[in-house]
Amino acid sequence: MGRTPLRSPLPVRDGVGATRLKVPRTGEWPTISAYVAERFGHVDPERLLRRFDRGEVVDITGAPIARHTPLGATEFVWYYRELPVEKDIPFDVAIVHQDADLVVVDKPHFLPTTPGGGYVQNSALVRLRVALDNPDLTPIHRLDRVTAGLVMFSARAETRGAYQTMFADRTVEKVYEAVSAMPADGLPELPRVVRSRLSSEKGRLRVAEEVEGEPNAETAIELLRTGVSGGTDAGLPVMHTLLRPRTGRMHQLRAHLAGLGLGILNDRFYPVLEDESPDDFTRPLQLLAREIRFTDPLTGAPREFRSARVLQEAPR
Template identity: 65%
Template sequence: MPSPLPVRDGVGATRLHLPSEGRWPTVAAYMAERFFHLDPERLLRRFDRDEIVARDGSPLTRETPLGVHEFVWYYREPPVERDIPFEIEVLHRDRDLVVADKPHFLPTTPGGKYLQNSALVRLRNLLGIPELTPIHRLDRATAGLLMFSVRPETRGAYQLLFENRRVEKVYEAVSALPEGWDPARPALGGGPFPVVYRNHIEKLRAHVCVHVDGTREPNSETLVELISADDRVLHTLLRPHTGRMHQLRVHLAALGAGILHDGFYPVLLPEAPDDFAKPLQLLARELRFVDPLSGEEREFRTRRRLQEAPLSGA
């Protein structure tokens, strides 16, 4: 459903679905209860300034009754953001695709306390492409390759590549050296490299960590290969066959090689401000696929490097 409001400062308008009936006499009353954490008078003043609009772009008032409109659109009020002092780099741009190299700490899309400090908004503003849309996502803590669609007309073809697992994704990770590591017989999780690890991962509502269910059939799989190791860390190459939330972090933690500076796995640590000197040592390194429009084989590789990786690593 197209928005009646244009992209502003790289940020699209938010759409809200309204109930057709209920105990609220007006749209304003419903929104005041829905967004109870906001100052209600401040919300009402947004109606007075014509900042909340219907599908045809017409503004609603404080008195607009509930049931007249199914959806409304508005711009989120920008949060007070902590600046993320790392730049996103454009590696490739053509008529249909933008491939960017995302730094650690930068979320893919706006959300919560991040708006301007998101990869999508920064790139929309940098490139002047309001229609730019991510084709896939990376965790905020993960650095590396991200693909964006330039034109809505061709977006679906590229999204299907990911849905149908036709994109080869390669990651790197650095972990603390596992207990009992033997450089003469490198092994992980009790088996020699390469290691294939599978389990069942599900995201539970209101939980920041995913849940691993050992009683169910695996729905996630990762191939783990050894790049190098020294007397301090293990450097691995990861080839995920599936794309479950936090999959690589969960799998390495389960194998006894939790990724350095991971505050979620294997143990959830108390929430703390970002420590920019200690980024999660996980990097989306390579993307390979056959272009669905041209049939051309395409390959992209990050220019970033994990700071904790041994100097002898590939």
């Protein structure tokens, strides 16, 4: 049986949970604070020690850890991260459905689902925890920051596992839309099912599509229509596709379309990894999580939700 997750002794604050850090039981450091100072060597050590003096670093009971507490006194410590100055994401997350157990939202492009990469307050999770006054709100699945559309959140811990199991068992039907530039050498044959092996490594920005090995990613792709974009790229010949992923690998839809020569418009990762640059809010990735369907594990009733967003470059 798996270990029971440790519950944070510190409450969620301003929508953000405390950070947990595992501390070695033995080592060359005389105190826990000395280990933390070396672990975060990019931070002024006196600044870190002052946090210990103010009682901002605690053990599992919530008791403060002093700067002189010896190494080995506890295995884990908790603290609140000092939040960075964030660039505002000027788009709102819309609530599609809310009940005692489930919250379904329509996430805009550019807003991350959870804190990360310099975004904390500007994440769907933190914004919703604050707006709904619910520190227990937790995402059941995630969308890339640059992808818009439907995301489901668990509203309480008692029923969270039932919804998470749906995704683990692949009993949730998800439907996406994408817009790609019309390929110069003509359309690939559609509809089709793309199967491949995708792998990802920590620190690598893109997945690798491997020829060898058992496929672990599958997407059904069909053509909705072709035409001319009426958005920022007005006049560009484009094609609008419907995507039904049967697995949920990282960047699966983006990699599969790029592999067909149908890289999604405004994708900075596929087929070519572009240099990092500030977000251009006028050019969102043309990928949308449009629909989600499942049988509710608590009631047995069929549930279906649909995004109200549209892709700006879709053919008019």
